[in-house]
Amino acid sequence: MTRPLVRIQDLTVEFGSGVQRVRVVRGVSFDIAPGEVLGLVGESGSGKSTLGRALIRLIQASAGSSVQLDGRELMGLSQGQMRPLRRQVQMVFQDPSLNPRQRAGDMLAEVLSTHGLHTGPARGPRIADLMQRVGLKPEHASRYPHEFSGGQKQRLGIARALAAEPRFIVADEPLSALDMSIQAQIVNLLIRLRQQLGLTLLFISHDLDVVQYLCDRVVVLYLGRVMEIAPTAALFDSPAHPYTQALLAAAPIPDPSQAAPCVHLQGDPPSPLNPPSGCVFRSRCPHAVAACADSVPPLTPTTSGRLVACWRHDELN
């Protein structure tokens, strides 16, 4: 296997202090290979965005966390040292993430000048090229964000990420604000860009359908912890972790001839302020036993590149 482009080890993020301290992401580790599209799924509040933001140092992770980009450790770097590296890691946000008072072209120019790319006369054509690459007309560069539709705004967001010519992009729910017909346009755009530019992508979503379509591997997060990591096909065909199973079962399939989704899980996810001891999922797990409360299950490799964090994995499968 090639060297991973991104290696995350023991990533932990905390918010607040004192009794209000919340650990939103707890000891997460995984690798992303060059050119891979990795899906990150999980319930709302499970820490997906936080993980993504900590990854590119938009928020500070706790001590002991490690994120390596192409072998280079990012965590110890100052914001000043980080700035040149930002060229290599970019983020696409959920709409709207555009400054309402900045023209589209100015926004792209800002990225270019921040990183000293395409200075002088080369800049105009580069901006036009970027606009075209994401399916916008170059003359739209002089428009303000509110003059674009939702889908176009998202394209602009992608163009901004591409402007820095990154190797790795974190896409945080880039589709959730969009209509179905527009979602498809963006998914197709992402696939095309990946093929053309060889991008590596961390794709955060809670739309399992899209993840299944787009991603090579999937990480399932629950209350800040990784439940399961598996190649997409394997995960969707035979989810190993009880949580993954419940998640897949709950998603309604847009086909009336298929079985209606069944309710696997009762109750709400616990508050991250006081998570259950041991396995964080045990309070809602249909298979939980007393032993699950004792200690945190490690992420253990099973068949075909799959990792599962469940004490009863062997019994249940």
Place this chain on the structure above:
Amino acid sequence: MAEWRVALRTLFARRVVLIALVLLALMLLMAAISQWVLPHDPMTMKISQRLRAPNWSHWSGTDELGRDITSRIFYGARYSLAIGAGTALLAVMLGTVLGLLAGFFKALDAPLMRGVDAMMAFPDILLGIALVSILGASPSNVVLALTIVYTPRVARVVRASTLVIRELPYVEAARAVGVSTPRLLGVHILPNLMSPVLVQLSFIFAYALLAEAGLSFLGVGVGAEIPTWGTMVAASTQHADRAVWTLFFPGMAIMLTALSLQILGDGVRDLLDPRLKGST
């Protein structure tokens, strides 16, 4: 461009706002051209003509030194408006900088805001009195004092907006791109909090007009022979019983201007109100 046109059209659609704007424009115009068009010299005293009731020659009568009140109101407009505008601009600028810093840099927040709280614990007129007594009575010192009085208010408003805007996705996006902090503040945050600041600008303008009058009344105003509306009203309180016009007309000038400014501020606020956006 179209955005602006729509905005202006919405603003003018309300008749009161239009009237207010016309009034303000007239005031400004008169202040600007007063020295060429006024029927009387605003500074010339004619002791024999003192305290004349309004008549054809003196529309608003004369004051205790026989000066034409109409001329003085228009001539004084430049001082009063300059004091109001100067205060508003300075307070808004200073307050914006302070609020921006406090809102953006967490380490600065507590110290700056405690200071702001302490300043705000003084009623503005008392603070004004104290500051003018320290600085001495002159128009520039009144502006300075009132600036100090109103800066904390702006700082609070700006800080609150900054706290919100700082967390908005597009600011985070800009950070993710690697945009430097000054640029983040200047390009991404500042322009987007200008709308509440604009509203503040017109309100503080109005408050400063009123405060200047109040200070003059209490005997700590701009002083000297500078004919601000405030000093005119203050001086007239001595003759108000016999020559009520000396009190009435400058007072009306203050009131109408302050009213126009507030209507304008309200209009701008309504304009920026997202609840009304749907209808445009």
Place this chain on the structure above:
Amino acid sequence: MTALLPRLSVRNLHTQLLHSEGSLPLVRGVSFELFDGQTLALVGESGSGKSLTALSLMRLLSRNARWTCSGQALLTDAQGQVHDLLQVSDKHMRHLRGNQIAMIFQEPMTCLNPVLSVGEQIAESVRLHKGVNAAAARAQALRALEQVEIPAARQRLAEYPHQLSGGMRQRIMIAIAMVCEPRVLIADEPTTALDVTIQAQILALMSRLQKETGMSMLFITHNLGVVAHHAERVAVMYAGQVVEHAQVHELFAKPAHPYTQGLLACLPGRARQLARQTGQPVALQDIPGQAPAMDHLGSGCSFVGRCSVSLPACQHQAPPWVGNPSSARLCHLEGQP
């Protein structure tokens, strides 16, 4: 199938937004019928007028703007009396609202009053419509909470919305809507803001309640997965118009309107399925372009700009209804495309 009485019959509903320079038609001639005990799903993209249709029926359009509504909306109440929701007096409408026709909204986080206890928010409706005293109203509120499967219901009565999770709040919303046992329930994207696992719970709950009470439901959503499993009939909206009426099975099997076809083709799941059937990868289909702005609608079909099979007539001529009452589309194309 037995001949069912339409519980709610909407005919040619037009809703226009009035502004200084004229009016903007946002709902344009929507008609549908909602039968007893049935669920009609209203689907369509964002801004197509789904919520406005519902709010027009409830006469709850935002007061920050001025509106005109025309058309007919005939509601048959539990006693068999018929009321035209668009014509009755305000007072009469208040009597019907919450009592005969109720509504739940998309955002459970913001739709509950933060300073009133949950119990009070349910009970006030009972007191108003059933004319019972406070104690009886509380008892009914408690029953309603139990009905929506809230654990420790008695204790919850005195709690405030911020103390509850999102799913719990949506259950409260349902309890509020259901407590007076309305004949018609309008649900405007009741699960969009919720997680899939919670969504499954809420949908199951709603199905159960519908079975128990026999009410009719107008279910607004843009999640086709939800539509597939929870509705009998579907109305597809586009640019303020219903462009297709169909039974749910029919719609998924043989979408009739080009827009509906495009919509279904967009679904990655279906693309995958197709790929599995054909054995080769299938790119996602998308509908190019975007929905027209409501103030720039031409005289022709509103979908014409994005339609891959449009005819010359589509540009300037309003499309006719094609098909039978239970399955029809608003389209110039003849027969199956």
Place this chain on the structure above:
Amino acid sequence: APPKGGAANLAMIGEPQSLDPMASTADLVGTIMQHVYETLYTFDAKWNAIPMLADGMPKMSADGLTYNINIRKGVKLHSGRDLDAQDVVASLKRWMDMAPRGKSIAKDTASLEAKGSHTLEWKFKVPNASLLSQLALPSGMAAIMAKESIATPLTTFVGTGPYKFKERRPDQFVILSRFDTYSPRNEAASGYGGKREALLDELRFTPVPNANTRVEGALANQFQFADQLPAEALSRVEKGGAGVVPILTPSFGFPYLVLNTKEGVMANQGMRQAIQIAIGQGEMLTAAYGDKRFFTVEGNHFPQGTPFYSTAGTDQYNKQDAKRAKEMAEKAGYKGETIRLLTSRNFEFHHTMVQVMAEQLRAAGFKPEMQVVDWATLVQRRGDSKVWDIYMTHSGQFPEPMLSPPQLGDGAPGWWDTPAKAKALGDFNRQADPTKRAQLWGTVQQTVYNEVPYINVGKFSSLSARSSKLEGYTPATWPFFWNTGLSK
């Protein structure tokens, strides 16, 4: 005679600076406390010093350096004890210690002792012609107090006056109540002198700094007396109906401009003279007071009919001759330096007059610059010779030249100190004979017009108002309310 009983509300111009009449020279303090404390001598209706607590006029030694003063017997203090010479000596010593006038007397005093229980002997180093006037003046009063009450600051106010101190609530009122065992003189009342009788049960001095409020309150009969009303109020008080009576006191006081003879442009005598020629006092007074009844445009420092009336130098008065002033200034070497006019707004008429004056100076080619500060700042600033050239103030019109303005004495702001001054004033002050003294004043006045240390603007009248129910009131510079009663 007015009836006995009742309480009067008296609207005064402000809060008294202190209740210690020696601690402050402010007129308001004297006005109030003259009801509580009495002096050895006082003024009659013609401004003659006549005995009050003293039995009679002092017995003077031939060289005019030793005074023997007898004190009236059987005068009761508010504490119930009889007044004796020890009290008087202790009080006068305190006065010479604290009060500015007392201090200047102290400089000339050789000794002051009690001789027996009711006599005191006062020895001087130099003759002092103004002694009795100084002792009679209610401001910076040489008040006689019970020796055991003497302390700094005063905490109890034990005097011999017809009223005793009852209560003070700052900015609300000072209440005095009748002293029942007051020991009056037997002579008929005249001015401040003669028989005093407390008819009113209570005097309530209420500070009302806003002049308009005093007017309104008087018109609404809220105040039985309202002090120092603006000239503008006269017509209203006159029209106010039967309820209020205006009290117009002519030649009540005089505004004057002090020039800085020590530093700056005004240090040049030629410049000072030029200024004197440039200004028109008549216009200034008209602007400030309007109504002719309120002011007199005259250059004589003392009114006609009084001992010190003199027209010496008055040809320099009210010239308003811009052309000549310009020439004079040029000759004095004026090069367009700014002339800093220090004034306050606390007295509106100061401000108005300085405004008018500034116009007049401008017309004569000077470059005046008004510095309007509040009174507290003016009082502070005028002590610094670097920061002003001319300031405006005013004073009561007193019978004795040495009482005011302070520029006639030593060290006052303006720092006038020339051989001519020393000569003129030295002669004047050493002369004990009243008639000769009156003549010598002409020389002093001429010197003032020549050297221009200060410029007398003219005289103004005062307007007060009383309720028509307040009977027996005698107009006075320091209004007093004994022998005054309220009719039903």
Place this chain on the structure above:
Amino acid sequence: MSWASLGRTLLGRLGGMLVVLSLVSVLVFLLTRLASGDPMALLLGDQASLQDIAEARQRFGLDQSLFTQYLLWLGEVLKGNLGQSIFLQMPVSQVLLDRAEPTAWLAIFSVALAMLIGVPCGIASAVWRGRWVDQCVSTLAMLGASMPSFWMGLMVIQLLAVGAGWFPVSGYGDPNADWLTRLHHLMLPALVLGTLNSALIIRFTRASMLDILSEDYIRTARSKGLTESTVVLKHALRNALVPILTVLGLTLALMVGGAVVTETVFNLPGLGNLVVRAVLRRDYPVIQGALLVIAGVYVVINFTIDVLYVFVDPRVRHG
């Protein structure tokens, strides 16, 4: 967690309050001492010589360095001693206490009046937004906020006191007047302040009612078939209570020292009046004491409002 964390929150606020108060003390001191003017010159009167003045300064300790003076003053303040008034020759605390009464009553009456006018008007103009009611109320409110208060005071005096003779022109009544007389004296100033301040309250109420009326839960309330008055008065007003409480506290706090101009116009012996006079006569101990107390009251009222939120707003109570 609720009560414990609530206590902690309040404790934190208390700490913040103390920091603000100590800043206030420094500010107060600087504000008074940096002003030009000399209390001694005023105290001694016009005839005093410069020498006399210098001696008096020494007697009052005004010749020491600012810093020493501050420390001395602060030390006394911490012991509860606000010092002795230079001008009034009595303890500052005594002076303040005397003045507290008229100011307190004036504040209470005018705030009550402002509320009585402001809240209903604000609600009406929010409910009928854009209609003539709203236009009238809003314009009137702004008119109120555009009038110099002394101008209005003088006008009112001319009309109602001098002209009609219904009210006393000024002051606070005789020294031993009964409360009815006092009330009579307070009516005009309360009218002026109440009307002027109602402008702020109208605006505030209108704005928060507008916010609340466009909240989703108002639509929920309407969807239950509740009458419009129930929706507005029960569902909306309850939520508006928190912002209204804030503005109430703010107005009250500002009134304590902010009625300066009105107290001066009506010659009411209140705190604001005291400060103005003290400033004009440079009575440092009084200025310092009064400003400290006024600012302190402001801070304490704000703190109280924070505490009151707990009882009004369940979100704070349980959050």
